[in-house]
Amino acid sequence: MGLFKPNVIKLAAKKDIEGLIKALKDKDSDVREEAAEALGEIGDDRAVEPLTKALKDEDSSVRSKAAKALEKIKAKVERLIQDLKHESSGVRSGAARALGKIGDARAVEPLIQALKDEDSGVRYRAAGALGRIGIRIGDARAVEPLIQALKDEDSGVRWGAAMALGDIGDARAMEPLLKAFLDKDEDGSVRAAAGVSLKRIKEKGSKK
Numbered sequence: 001m002g003l004f005k006p007n008v009i010k011l012a013a014k015k016d017i018e019g020l021i022k023a024l025k026d027k028d029s030d031v032r033e034e035a036a037e038a039l040g041e042i043g044d045d046r047a048v049e050p051l052t053k054a055l056k057d058e059d060s061s062v063r064s065k066a067a068k069a070l071e072k073i074k075a076k077v078e079r080l081i082q083d084l085k086h087e088s089s090g091v092r093s094g095a096a097r098a099l100g101k102i103g104d105a106r107a108v109e110p111l112i113q114a115l116k117d118e119d120s121g122v123r124y125r126a127a128g129a130l131g132r133i134g135i136r137i138g139d140a141r142a143v144e145p146l147i148q149a150l151k152d153e154d155s156g157v158r159w160g161a162a163m164a165l166g167d168i169g170d171a172r173a174m175e176p177l178l179k180a181f182l183d184k185d186e187d188g189s190v191r192a193a194a195g196v197s198l199k200r201i202k203e204k205g206s207k208k
Helices: 008-013 017-023 029-042 045-054 060-083 089-102 105-114 120-137 143-149 155-168 171-184 188-206
Strands: none
Touching: 008 017, 008 029, 017 029, 017 045, 029 045, 029 060, 045 060, 045 089, 060 089, 060 105, 089 105, 089 120, 105 120, 120 143, 120 155, 143 155, 143 171, 155 171, 155 188, 171 188
16 A cells, blocks of 8 residues: 555656646545646646546545646636737747647637737747647637638748648638648748648548
């Protein structure tokens, strides 16, 4: 008993998310409780699903810690959404990237607005984030805005939009991506990204 109890403190110090998620299933309720608390402090999006499952834990203390941890992660999302309006483009860019990693649906509309940011780096990060969220939750609200972003003046943003559309996999993107692929875009990397995304959307369609 307890010979191989996970050291939650060390796991948290290393930000070992996988290790903490595993600890969240430990036989010892104290370990599960500590793991839930640690995951909330770190705020990594990978913890959302395991913590949600922990809301049904047989131990009330574990359920309580899991609920508080999820609240912290959600609060982090709200702060990041506010950071999309920060005066520093670096902060806005970082917020967009982080929101993509967390994958919360509340970030979709703010990130769509960020596709119009004056800074191309922010627009690029917003496009990537929308793609990642699309993969996670199947949210297709960003498809039309990303199609418009295929016409962005910055080739990096166009590349990001092309890849994001492939991530989401919505058939509405097929024609715009085909236009970009068939030598319509002046940047070779954008054409290549369009080609990759076209293939991904076709493959996704064929699996339905």
